[in-house]
Amino acid sequence: MKNGRVTAASPSPERSVRVPLGLLGAGLTATAYVGAVDPNRPGHYPVCPFLALTGWWCPGCGGLRAVHALTRGDLGTALHDNVLVVALCGFTASFWTLWALRALRGRPRPALRMGRPWWVAAAVLVLAFTLVRNLPTGTFLAP
Template structure:
Protein backbone atom coordinates (compact mmCIF):
# COMPACT_ATOMS: atom_id res chain seq x y z
CA UNK A 1 0.00 0.00 0.00
CA UNK A 2 2.98 2.30 0.54
CA UNK A 3 3.76 2.74 -3.16
CA UNK A 4 0.30 3.79 -4.40
CA UNK A 5 -0.24 6.00 -1.35
CA UNK A 6 3.20 7.58 -1.86
CA UNK A 7 2.38 8.30 -5.50
CA UNK A 8 -0.96 9.78 -4.45
CA UNK A 9 0.81 12.01 -1.92
CA UNK A 10 3.21 13.26 -4.62
CA UNK A 11 0.47 13.94 -7.15
CA UNK A 12 -1.70 15.61 -4.50
CA UNK A 13 1.22 17.82 -3.47
CA UNK A 14 1.84 18.82 -7.10
CA UNK A 15 -1.84 19.64 -7.68
CA UNK A 16 -1.98 21.52 -4.36
CA UNK A 17 1.01 23.64 -5.42
CA UNK A 18 -0.47 24.39 -8.84
CA UNK A 19 -3.82 25.11 -7.18
CA UNK A 20 -2.14 27.60 -4.86
CA UNK A 21 0.29 29.26 -7.28
CA UNK A 22 -1.86 30.47 -10.18
CA UNK A 23 -0.28 29.63 -13.57
CA UNK A 24 -2.38 32.40 -15.13
CA UNK A 25 -0.26 34.98 -13.29
CA UNK A 26 3.04 35.63 -15.12
CA UNK A 27 6.38 34.93 -13.49
CA UNK A 28 5.63 31.77 -11.52
CA UNK A 29 6.27 29.10 -14.15
CA UNK A 30 8.58 28.94 -17.18
CA UNK A 31 7.18 29.80 -20.59
CA UNK A 32 6.70 26.98 -23.11
CA UNK A 33 9.74 27.28 -25.41
CA UNK A 34 7.84 26.03 -28.48
CA UNK A 35 5.09 28.61 -27.98
CA UNK A 36 7.60 31.35 -27.18
CA UNK A 37 9.80 30.81 -30.23
CA UNK A 38 7.31 29.60 -32.85
CA UNK A 39 3.85 30.64 -31.65
CA UNK A 40 2.71 27.00 -31.91
CA UNK A 41 0.96 25.17 -29.08
CA UNK A 42 2.67 21.99 -27.91
CA UNK A 43 0.55 19.09 -26.58
CA UNK A 44 1.26 20.29 -23.04
CA UNK A 45 0.38 23.96 -23.49
CA UNK A 46 -2.39 24.84 -21.08
CA UNK A 47 -1.72 21.77 -18.93
CA UNK A 48 -0.81 23.70 -15.79
CA UNK A 49 -3.77 26.02 -16.23
CA UNK A 50 -6.05 23.01 -16.72
CA UNK A 51 -4.68 21.46 -13.52
CA UNK A 52 -5.37 24.74 -11.73
CA UNK A 53 -8.94 24.69 -13.08
CA UNK A 54 -9.43 21.06 -11.98
CA UNK A 55 -8.24 21.90 -8.46
CA UNK A 56 -10.80 24.71 -8.35
CA UNK A 57 -13.60 22.49 -9.72
CA UNK A 58 -13.82 24.23 -13.09
CA UNK A 59 -13.88 21.13 -15.30
CA UNK A 60 -15.28 22.84 -18.39
CA UNK A 61 -12.50 25.41 -18.23
CA UNK A 62 -9.95 22.63 -17.73
CA UNK A 63 -11.18 20.82 -20.85
CA UNK A 64 -10.97 24.04 -22.85
CA UNK A 65 -7.39 24.65 -21.76
CA UNK A 66 -6.01 21.18 -22.47
CA UNK A 67 -8.43 18.32 -23.12
CA UNK A 68 -5.58 15.82 -23.53
CA UNK A 69 -4.21 16.66 -20.08
CA UNK A 70 -7.67 16.29 -18.51
CA UNK A 71 -8.01 12.89 -20.19
CA UNK A 72 -4.61 12.03 -18.72
CA UNK A 73 -5.75 13.06 -15.24
CA UNK A 74 -8.77 10.78 -15.59
CA UNK A 75 -6.70 7.88 -16.90
CA UNK A 76 -4.28 8.31 -14.02
CA UNK A 77 -7.16 8.28 -11.51
CA UNK A 78 -8.54 5.02 -12.94
CA UNK A 79 -5.15 3.29 -13.08
CA UNK A 80 -4.23 4.49 -9.59
CA UNK A 81 -7.53 3.18 -8.19
CA UNK A 82 -6.95 -0.23 -9.75
CA UNK A 83 -3.39 -0.20 -8.39
CA UNK A 84 -4.62 0.66 -4.88
CA UNK A 85 -7.30 -2.06 -4.90
CA UNK A 86 -4.84 -4.67 -6.11
CA UNK A 87 -2.27 -3.58 -3.52
CA UNK A 88 -4.89 -3.81 -0.77
CA UNK A 89 -5.65 -7.37 -1.86
CA UNK A 90 -1.93 -8.25 -1.96
CA UNK A 91 -1.90 -8.73 -5.74
CA UNK A 92 0.70 -7.23 -8.06
CA UNK A 93 -0.23 -4.51 -10.53
CA UNK A 94 1.51 -4.14 -13.86
CA UNK A 95 0.59 -2.34 -17.03
CA UNK A 96 2.03 -4.06 -20.05
CA UNK A 97 2.01 -1.92 -23.15
CA UNK A 98 3.10 -3.32 -26.48
CA UNK A 99 4.97 -1.18 -28.99
CA UNK A 100 1.72 -0.71 -30.92
CA UNK A 101 0.18 0.91 -27.82
CA UNK A 102 3.07 3.36 -27.55
CA UNK A 103 2.74 4.19 -31.26
CA UNK A 104 -0.99 4.81 -30.74
CA UNK A 105 -0.31 7.11 -27.79
CA UNK A 106 2.28 8.98 -29.84
CA UNK A 107 -0.15 9.29 -32.76
CA UNK A 108 -2.89 10.70 -30.50
CA UNK A 109 -0.49 13.23 -28.93
CA UNK A 110 0.84 14.24 -32.36
CA UNK A 111 -2.66 14.56 -33.83
CA UNK A 112 -3.73 16.67 -30.83
CA UNK A 113 -0.69 18.93 -31.27
CA UNK A 114 -1.32 19.39 -34.99
CA UNK A 115 -5.09 19.88 -34.82
CA UNK A 116 -4.97 22.43 -31.99
CA UNK A 117 -2.72 24.61 -34.18
CA UNK A 118 -5.01 24.54 -37.22
CA UNK A 119 -7.91 26.96 -37.73
CA UNK A 120 -10.61 24.27 -37.44
CA UNK A 121 -9.05 23.00 -34.20
CA UNK A 122 -9.02 26.37 -32.44
CA UNK A 123 -11.37 24.98 -29.78
CA UNK A 124 -8.49 22.76 -28.61
CA UNK A 125 -6.09 25.69 -28.20
CA UNK A 126 -5.66 27.08 -24.69
Protein backbone atom coordinates in the same frame (compact mmCIF):
# COMPACT_ATOMS: atom_id res chain seq x y z
CA MET B 1 10.97 -22.42 2.38
CA LYS B 2 8.81 -24.13 -0.20
CA ASN B 3 9.78 -27.34 -2.03
CA GLY B 4 13.36 -26.93 -0.81
CA ARG B 5 13.59 -23.37 -2.16
CA VAL B 6 13.79 -20.14 -0.24
CA THR B 7 10.88 -17.91 -1.18
CA ALA B 8 10.47 -14.27 -0.38
CA ALA B 9 7.75 -13.53 2.09
CA SER B 10 5.05 -11.42 0.53
CA PRO B 11 4.90 -8.00 2.14
CA SER B 12 2.01 -7.17 4.40
CA PRO B 13 -0.78 -5.08 2.84
CA GLU B 14 0.27 -2.14 5.03
CA ARG B 15 3.79 -2.30 3.68
CA SER B 16 2.86 -2.86 0.05
CA VAL B 17 0.55 0.15 0.03
CA ARG B 18 3.38 2.52 1.02
CA VAL B 19 4.54 3.20 -2.53
CA PRO B 20 1.10 4.02 -3.97
CA LEU B 21 0.38 6.20 -0.93
CA GLY B 22 3.74 7.95 -1.27
CA LEU B 23 3.07 8.68 -4.93
CA LEU B 24 -0.42 9.88 -4.06
CA GLY B 25 1.08 12.28 -1.52
CA ALA B 26 3.58 13.62 -4.04
CA GLY B 27 0.88 14.02 -6.69
CA LEU B 28 -1.50 15.75 -4.29
CA THR B 29 1.26 18.09 -3.12
CA ALA B 30 2.05 19.13 -6.69
CA THR B 31 -1.64 19.46 -7.52
CA ALA B 32 -2.24 21.58 -4.41
CA TYR B 33 0.58 23.89 -5.47
CA VAL B 34 -0.88 24.31 -8.96
CA GLY B 35 -4.29 24.85 -7.39
CA ALA B 36 -2.92 27.56 -5.10
CA VAL B 37 -0.60 29.31 -7.57
CA ASP B 38 -2.68 30.33 -10.59
CA PRO B 39 -0.89 29.53 -13.88
CA ASN B 40 -3.10 32.09 -15.63
CA ARG B 41 -1.17 34.86 -13.88
CA PRO B 42 2.23 35.44 -15.52
CA GLY B 43 5.48 35.11 -13.64
CA HIS B 44 4.85 31.96 -11.59
CA TYR B 45 5.77 29.27 -14.12
CA PRO B 46 8.31 29.20 -16.97
CA VAL B 47 7.16 29.72 -20.54
CA CYS B 48 6.93 26.55 -22.64
CA PRO B 49 10.22 26.28 -24.57
CA PHE B 50 8.46 24.76 -27.61
CA LEU B 51 6.00 27.68 -27.69
CA ALA B 52 8.81 30.20 -27.21
CA LEU B 53 10.86 28.70 -30.08
CA THR B 54 8.12 27.92 -32.59
CA GLY B 55 5.06 29.96 -31.60
CA TRP B 56 3.06 26.71 -31.64
CA TRP B 57 1.20 25.16 -28.72
CA CYS B 58 2.84 21.88 -27.68
CA PRO B 59 0.70 18.92 -26.52
CA GLY B 60 1.32 19.95 -22.90
CA CYS B 61 0.55 23.66 -23.26
CA GLY B 62 -2.38 24.53 -21.06
CA GLY B 63 -1.80 21.50 -18.85
CA LEU B 64 -1.11 23.51 -15.70
CA ARG B 65 -4.17 25.65 -16.40
CA ALA B 66 -6.24 22.48 -16.90
CA VAL B 67 -5.07 21.06 -13.56
CA HIS B 68 -5.75 24.42 -11.89
CA ALA B 69 -9.28 24.40 -13.32
CA LEU B 70 -9.78 20.81 -12.12
CA THR B 71 -8.81 21.85 -8.58
CA ARG B 72 -11.60 24.43 -8.82
CA GLY B 73 -14.10 21.86 -10.10
CA ASP B 74 -14.34 23.60 -13.48
CA LEU B 75 -14.31 20.66 -15.91
CA GLY B 76 -15.37 22.76 -18.91
CA THR B 77 -12.40 25.13 -18.56
CA ALA B 78 -10.06 22.21 -17.89
CA LEU B 79 -11.20 20.46 -21.08
CA HIS B 80 -10.77 23.69 -23.03
CA ASP B 81 -7.27 24.28 -21.66
CA ASN B 82 -5.96 20.79 -22.47
CA VAL B 83 -8.25 17.84 -23.12
CA LEU B 84 -5.30 15.40 -23.25
CA VAL B 85 -4.12 16.36 -19.77
CA VAL B 86 -7.65 15.92 -18.40
CA ALA B 87 -7.83 12.45 -19.99
CA LEU B 88 -4.38 11.62 -18.58
CA CYS B 89 -5.49 12.74 -15.11
CA GLY B 90 -8.50 10.44 -15.34
CA PHE B 91 -6.37 7.51 -16.50
CA THR B 92 -3.79 8.15 -13.78
CA ALA B 93 -6.44 8.31 -11.05
CA SER B 94 -8.01 5.06 -12.30
CA PHE B 95 -4.66 3.26 -12.49
CA TRP B 96 -3.64 4.50 -9.04
CA THR B 97 -6.95 3.33 -7.54
CA LEU B 98 -6.52 -0.14 -9.05
CA TRP B 99 -2.93 -0.28 -7.81
CA ALA B 100 -3.86 0.80 -4.27
CA LEU B 101 -6.72 -1.71 -4.06
CA ARG B 102 -4.47 -4.53 -5.26
CA ALA B 103 -1.79 -3.49 -2.75
CA LEU B 104 -4.32 -3.52 0.09
CA ARG B 105 -5.29 -7.07 -0.89
CA GLY B 106 -1.65 -8.15 -0.98
CA ARG B 107 -1.65 -8.62 -4.76
CA PRO B 108 1.09 -7.40 -7.11
CA ARG B 109 0.71 -4.04 -8.80
CA PRO B 110 -1.07 -4.07 -12.13
CA ALA B 111 1.16 -4.23 -15.16
CA LEU B 112 0.82 -1.53 -17.75
CA ARG B 113 1.65 -3.33 -20.97
CA MET B 114 1.16 -1.53 -24.23
CA GLY B 115 2.17 -3.18 -27.47
CA ARG B 116 3.59 -1.35 -30.43
CA PRO B 117 0.17 -0.60 -32.00
CA TRP B 118 -0.91 1.22 -28.83
CA TRP B 119 2.28 3.32 -28.75
CA VAL B 120 1.83 4.19 -32.43
CA ALA B 121 -1.82 5.12 -31.85
CA ALA B 122 -0.86 7.28 -28.86
CA ALA B 123 1.86 9.04 -30.87
CA VAL B 124 -0.54 9.67 -33.77
CA LEU B 125 -3.15 11.04 -31.34
CA VAL B 126 -0.68 13.42 -29.69
CA LEU B 127 0.67 14.55 -33.07
CA ALA B 128 -2.84 15.10 -34.47
CA PHE B 129 -3.85 17.00 -31.32
CA THR B 130 -0.78 19.22 -31.62
CA LEU B 131 -1.33 19.88 -35.30
CA VAL B 132 -5.07 20.58 -35.06
CA ARG B 133 -4.79 22.90 -32.05
CA ASN B 134 -2.35 25.06 -34.03
CA LEU B 135 -4.52 25.35 -37.15
CA PRO B 136 -7.09 28.14 -37.56
CA THR B 137 -9.90 25.54 -37.51
CA GLY B 138 -8.62 24.03 -34.24
CA THR B 139 -8.51 27.14 -32.08
CA PHE B 140 -11.10 25.52 -29.80
CA LEU B 141 -8.31 23.17 -28.65
CA ALA B 142 -5.82 25.96 -27.94
CA PRO B 143 -5.43 27.00 -24.29
